[in-house]
Amino acid sequence: MRTENDVKTAAGAAEWDAGGDAARAIPPKKKKWKPVQWMCFGIVFIPIVSFIIFSGFPVAISFISMFTEMDNNDLTTMEWNQFRNIVEVFHDDRFWKSWRTTFWLATAQVVTLLIALAISVLLNSKIKGSNFFQVVFFIPYICSSVAIAIMWKWIFSTDLGVINTILGKNIEWLNSVEHPSRLVWCVYLTIVWQAPAYGIVMFKAALKNVNPSLYEAAALDGANGWAKFWYVTLPGIKGVTLFLLLASITNGLAVFDAVTILAPVQWTGVAGPDDIGLTVNYYIYLKGVQNRDMEYASVISWVLFVVTFLISFFVIRARNKATAED
Amino acid sequence: MDTVMTKNADVTAPAKRKKPIYVGRIIIYAILIVYTLWLLAPFAVIIVTSFTTTKEYMGATSYIWWPEQFSLEGYVKLFSDDPYIYYVGIPTLLNGMLNTMWITLVPLCSGLLQSLLVAYCYSKYDFPCKNTLFMITVTLMFVPLGAFGFVGYMFYQNIGWTEGYASWLPLVIPGLFASAGTVFFLRPYLDGIGKEIIEAAEIDGMGFWQIFFAIVIPLSKPALIAQFIFGFVGGYNNYAGALVYLDTADPSMWTLQIAMNKLIAYLSESDKEYNFNCATALMAMVPLIVVYLFCQRFFIEGITFGGGKE
Numbered sequence: 089m090r091t092e093n094d095v096k097t098a099a100g101a102a103e104w105d106a107g108g109d110a111a112r113a114i115p116p117k118k119k120k121w122k123p124v125q126w127m128c129f130g131i132v133f134i135p136i137v138s139f140i141i142f143s144g145f146p147v148a149i150s151f152i153s154m155f156t157e158m159d160n161n162d163l164t165t166m167e168w169n170q171f172r173n174i175v176e177v178f179h180d181d182r183f184w185k186s187w188r189t190t191f192w193l194a195t196a197q198v199v200t201l202l203i204a205l206a207i208s209v210l211l212n213s214k215i216k217g218s219n220f221f222q223v224v225f226f227i228p229y230i231c232s233s234v235a236i237a238i239m240w241k242w243i244f245s246t247d248l249g250v251i252n253t254i255l256g257k258n259i260e261w262l263n264s265v266e267h268p269s270r271l272v273w274c275v276y277l278t279i280v281w282q283a284p285a286y287g288i289v290m291f292k293a294a295l296k297n298v299n300p301s302l303y304e305a306a307a308l309d310g311a312n313g314w315a316k317f318w319y320v321t322l323p324g325i326k327g328v329t330l331f332l333l334l335a336s337i338t339n340g341l342a343v344f345d346a347v348t349i350l351a352p353v354q355w356t357g358v359a360g361p362d363d364i365g366l367t368v369n370y371y372i373y374l375k376g377v378q379n380r381d382m383e384y385a386s387v388i389s390w391v392l393f394v395v396t397f398l399i400s401f402f403v404i405r406a407r408n409k410a411t412a413e414d
Numbered sequence: 415m416d417t418v419m420t421k422n423a424d425v426t427a428p429a430k431r432k433k434p435i436y437v438g439r440i441i442i443y444a445i446l447i448v449y450t451l452w453l454l455a456p457f458a459v460i461i462v463t464s465f466t467t468t469k470e471y472m473g474a475t476s477y478i479w480w481p482e483q484f485s486l487e488g489y490v491k492l493f494s495d496d497p498y499i500y501y502v503g504i505p506t507l508l509n510g511m512l513n514t515m516w517i518t519l520v521p522l523c524s525g526l527l528q529s530l531l532v533a534y535c536y537s538k539y540d541f542p543c544k545n546t547l548f549m550i551t552v553t554l555m556f557v558p559l560g561a562f563g564f565v566g567y568m569f570y571q572n573i574g575w576t577e578g579y580a581s582w583l584p585l586v587i588p589g590l591f592a593s594a595g596t597v598f599f600l601r602p603y604l605d606g607i608g609k610e611i612i613e614a615a616e617i618d619g620m621g622f623w624q625i626f627f628a629i630v631i632p633l634s635k636p637a638l639i640a641q642f643i644f645g646f647v648g649g650y651n652n653y654a655g656a657l658v659y660l661d662t663a664d665p666s667m668w669t670l671q672i673a674m675n676k677l678i679a680y681l682s683e684s685d686k687e688y689n690f691n692c693a694t695a696l697m698a699m700v701p702l703i704v705v706y707l708f709c710q711r712f713f714i715e716g717i718t719f720g721g722g723k724e
Contacts, residue, residue, distance in 0.1 A: 121542060124622050128535035132547050134528055138591035139554045146566035147559065153568060163572045207449060210442050221446050223710050228453060230706050230713070232651035234671050235695045238678060239460050242692060250459050253477035281453070286717070293718035342560050345653050349675070369654075372564045377658050386565045393561035400558055 150386040161382045177387045186371040194340035196279040204287025212295040229285035237349035240278045268364040275346050287332050298324035330407035341396050344369040368392050464488045464692035488689030498665035510673030518649030521589025529596035534630050537604035538612050555594040581661035603637040640719035674698040
């Protein structure tokens with residue numbers, strides 16, 4: 089999904105060309121379409137129809153289900169229930185709490201971008217072996233977040249974990265009743281460990297394409313390293329930065345894999361000590377899949393959708409503004 | 415950036431400027447090496463544990479940095495202690511790997527070829543309502559539907575795709591078809607190919623399908639590889655999707671990520687078999703890492719394809 093946005097400008101240009109083609113094609117009004125063109129007409133419906141079936145229907149059903157009550161998700165037993173689900177969700181403490189953890193973990197994405205930017209600038213500084221470093225730095229991206237969470241769980245384990253061995257203490261990292269926030273910081277760390285990989289590679293490719301003559305011009309104007317970075321490098325990679333921001337916000341708000349491993353549901357039904365490991369997506373999973381209350385989970389999903397959509401909308405607008413300035 | 419600085423320095427004061435650059439380089443290397451260690455250290459930790467015997471951990475009060483004796487016990491347990499092996503027939507993890515392979519590759523290849531076909535139609539042919547249809551496709555792509563991953567279950571449950579072997583279908587069928595996002599990604603690439611090649615082929619008497627298979631597919635290889643790598647890494651590591659849709663009552667249907675998690679959950683509860691845990695996590699990660707190390711050029715070029723151009 090990440091690649092979908094980054095070709096936006098290029099495709100925008102292509103669309104323009106296509107528009108031009110059509111404009112030229114219109115005048116001889118009644119055009120006779122050849123069979124092969126009708127075939128194309130049919131073929132291009134594939135993505136639209138498959139979207140309607142495999143995304144449109146599920147989303148529509150979840151929308152309707154918000155206002156209903158069902159037996160074990162069976163649509164034939166659907167019954168209107170006076171917005172009870174929605175009222176309940178907004179009075180649900182766990183729901184609000186899950187947003188707190190989600191936003192908390194989403195800030196890890198900003199840290200991630202800063203690390204990625206710093207590392208890629210260093211990689212780009214014409215040193216020997218920068219390709220070797222890049223190859224290593226990309227490894228976390230291809231590892232599954234579940235395996236990584238298992239790995240960190242072992243590192244954070246109380247009795248035999250590496251961290252406690254180094255510190256020489258017996259600190260409860262993942263299951264501390266007095267300090268539940270430790271768990272969130274552990275998840276935070278695994279995200280910050282894994283997520284910069286993608287940004288490093290993207291930033292590095294973008295930095296390579298910043299026009300070198302701009303640096304020379306800046307040097308002639310007497311700009312030092314920081315000034316060059318601020319006035320030449322950053323504007324040059326604005327597009328990629330906003331793209332990465334968009335991708336990481338969407339991923340950041342959807343944290344799921346890591347918390348399910350590091351904060352498994354306990355016998356009391358809470359995720360981690362004091363329910364601190366509960367993210368919005370995790371709550372959707374627990375309510376919808378485990379408790380079979382999909383109507384309730386639908387409401388939370390729609391809230392998550394709206395929040396993600398609004399934030400992405402503002403980032404895209406900022407991005408369009410930024411590209412328009414160039 | 416550095417060469418520019420050096421060049422500039424040479425003009426003004428060559429002797430004075432040399433030293434700071436040398437120091438700067440050392441600092442850069444130091445930071446990069448520290449970052450490398452930070453990324454690799456967790457792997458080292460689980461690799462060492464995967465070779466340490468359970469016996470050695472029995473009386474331990476802290477992490478064992480270096481086992482007295484490296485043993486393959488943890489890896490042997492993948493065969494000997496696997497509680498589902500008699501049911502599945504082969505080690506559950508291996509079976510999961512095979513399931514993941516076909517669940518990922520079949521839709522990925524089919525979806526990619528179809529998306530290329532659709533992009534080819536948009537790029538090289540004129541047909542009724544072309545621009546409207548493209549606009550619709552693009553709009554669909556921009557809706558962030560990730561939030562509905564779990565509640566989509568309702569739809570598939572009601573069409574009976576969540577019981578037994580049918581529960582593979584939600585993971586496979588939607589991907590079989592062309593996707594709006596991939597079409598959107600591939601079209602500018604095909605636009606860059608140039609109509610002349612197609613026209614020349616048409617003059618030579620090649621038809622729509624011949625041109626597609628003999629010209630368009632070979633020419634769009636870089637873009638296809640880029641999309642393939644994204645799709646493959648995503649599919650290999652897909653956990654949430656399989657967790658929700660797969661009927662996990664049947665161990666022979668588990669994908670790699672599910673199998674790994676289930677095995678670890680089953681064995682670690684009672685026996686504290688740390689070497690088994692670490693070996694399992696490693697066996698799940700290592701295949702893709704090895705593929706990556708051999709084809710890293712394709713991975714890095716593929717990931718930055720299109721994105722780095724701005």
